[in-house]
Amino acid sequence: MLRKLLWWFVIVGLLASLPLAFFRQETETSSNQVEFVFDYRDLLEMSDVRPNPQGFVLQQLQAMKQAGIGSLAVYESTLSELRLSRRIEVFSSREATSLTQKPISPNENFTYILFTDPSSEAKIKPMIENTFAKLNVKTSPWDFKNQPGLIIEMNMEEANLKPMDPDPITLELLKDHGFRIVVRLGNKREFVTNEMDALLANLYKMGVRRLLIDGDYAPGFSDDPKQVQLHKMGILLAKYDMGLANIEMLKQPQKGFGVLAEETGYNVVRLHSFTEKDGEKLTESLVKEDREARIQQTADRIVLAVKDRNIRMIFLNGRAVKNLEKGAIITPLDAIYESLNGPDGAIKRIEEAGFTVAPAQKFDYSYNSYQNIARFFMLLGSISLIVLLLGYFIPEASLLLFVLGLIGASGLYFLSPSLYAQALALGTSIAAPSIAVIEAIRSVQAGRAARAKSAVLYAIVQLVKTTLISLIGVVYVVGLLNHISYFLVMQQFRGVSLLHLLPIAIVGLYLLFFREKLNYQQRGEQVKKLLKANISVLWVVVAAAGAAVIFYYLSRTGNEGQASPFERYFRSFLENTLGVRPRTKEFLLSHPLFLFGAYLTVKYRNAVYLLLIGVIGQLSIVDTFAHLHTPLHISGIRVVYGIVFGLIIGLLLIAAWEIVTRSWKAWAAKRRAAVKG
Structure with missing residues (x-):
């Protein structure tokens, strides 16, 4: 009953957030x-x-x-720039001595200026005099061969730095x-x-x-x-x-x-x-x-x-x-x-x-009073979504967590509205893709995969369903961070590293210890057994490889991520060919393997572990929209391309699997027949 109520809160908050996405789209096109x-x-x-x-x-x-x-x-302006503009010529005391052939005191280290034309003298001279007068630096007239100038009683290196x-x-x-x-x-x-x-x-x-x-x-x-x-x-x-x-x-x-x-x-x-x-x-x-x-x-x-x-x-x-x-x-x-x-x-x-x-114009943005109404429903929905995720692990505490979440979030809002919005946005962005993949795992555990009439259709439905659940997090992120300061990147969505790691860890934890119907004592025994297991060299090698993969994965997130020359070329090719570049980790890796894993679960229950890779694609969908400076329609096209190409590659992967397995079975049957014969 409580889970159903929480899902209704999520849906209501989702509907309340949609107009805010429309307002943002209007701003982006203004x-x-x-x-x-x-x-x-x-x-x-x-x-x-x-x-x-x-x-x-x-x-x-x-x-x-x-x-x-x-x-x-x-x-x-500076004296250096005025010299580049040919308004003045600038000399040190030594250079002025060489120019005029008149001795200057050895203790003098001044700046000498000559104006190149009457217009420069008329407009630039007052500006220079006023600037150095404010610095309490004395100036005096000077000329050379009837060319007017100034003496500034400051060394040339420093005088050249003074702004005007x-x-x-x-x-x-x-x-x-x-x-x-x-x-x-x-x-x-x-x-x-x-x-x-x-x-x-x-x-x-x-x-x-x-x-x-x-x-x-x-x-x-x-x-x-x-x-x-x-x-x-x-x-x-x-x-x-x-x-x-x-x-x-x-x-x-x-x-x-x-x-x-x-x-x-x-x-x-x-x-x-x-x-x-x-x-x-x-x-x-x-x-x-x-x-x-x-x-x-x-x-x-x-x-x-x-x-x-x-x-x-x-x-x-x-x-x-x-x-x-x-x-x-x-x-x-x-x-x-x-x-x-x-x-x-x-x-x-x-x-x-x-x-x-044409001259750049500001984006037309105004605070809409509807946001005050939407904020209440987004609070209920976002806390509900986070509690739904926690409910997979500690269902008995769901009600308590919901109440504490509402109280804590409300207090955070009065303390710092910006921190409140970012915290809820991060929570929903982590919860949505995690729930999406966990629901796919639960579908396998409930036997729906085994009962599927078409393994391919089941896999496609799971990918689409999982993506739709992840998009719930997208709508909440867009609604919660619907302010022009995020749009202009004066504030940024915080917690990118957490978004890229926590959903994987959460789904992995669920796969290992919570997908089976066990009580807490039995789960504790599983954990104890794992901790007491003998560690082989192979485990160490696998752990090191896993750490390297995680490090590389994190190094690719955010604006600081590095790409090889070949990958930059491939990205450019996709961009110029499609107009909008889909994310490679979605359509080349995560979506195809998720589809392939869902297909295999119809026959092989343990193939459910392949669904863990699907988390990368789902969190990437949310992360795409968390780039708040990117127009919504561009992010939408990017996600659609990722799903479509991911489906195509996944289906090719399934076809290749079927060809290999059927060929293997045919060869094995002939082999057995030859042995018997």
């Missing part, structure tokens, strides 16, 4: 603009090794426009050339509200609508526990309708990002970075085929980021590299342009997938 941004500082550094730096910059700006790069990232407002001449240049501007601001300067207000107002006039944090700390972040300045920065961003970009796969989240995102109403887009090191791979000495393959891999990478990870901003970088074999300095720019606009370029494929190349 923005389809993809913005390509190039790092302007990288372009300046590449121009510094060209005979005509400014001409090179203008030439590349035109090429970028044609390639579909519509935005450029501009940083806070973005170069106004560069901003005007890029705007005049039709580029959108993305500004990178860091936390290297003292935060002054009025000055930041004025800076953002000026940037707004220049068309800036999105900000990238430069470094590990957001502007305004401090040691203040209340983060007053950080909140002021967020208010200013909201005032000027400026959003943020969340850079994916950072080692550590940028400090203060979450506060700014919340203050701006989550005006945030996800950003994928194509780094300078990535660009270097396009500058190596390669034969034509290998170069084209690298360019194609770059295009594939960009398309995959947009389509599969809800990336809406692609940040492109590059640097000039010395190529000793060619005796030249090479940049990756032409290869990057080709990866975007080549015959099978990223932009064409992105547009075919339903996206447009």
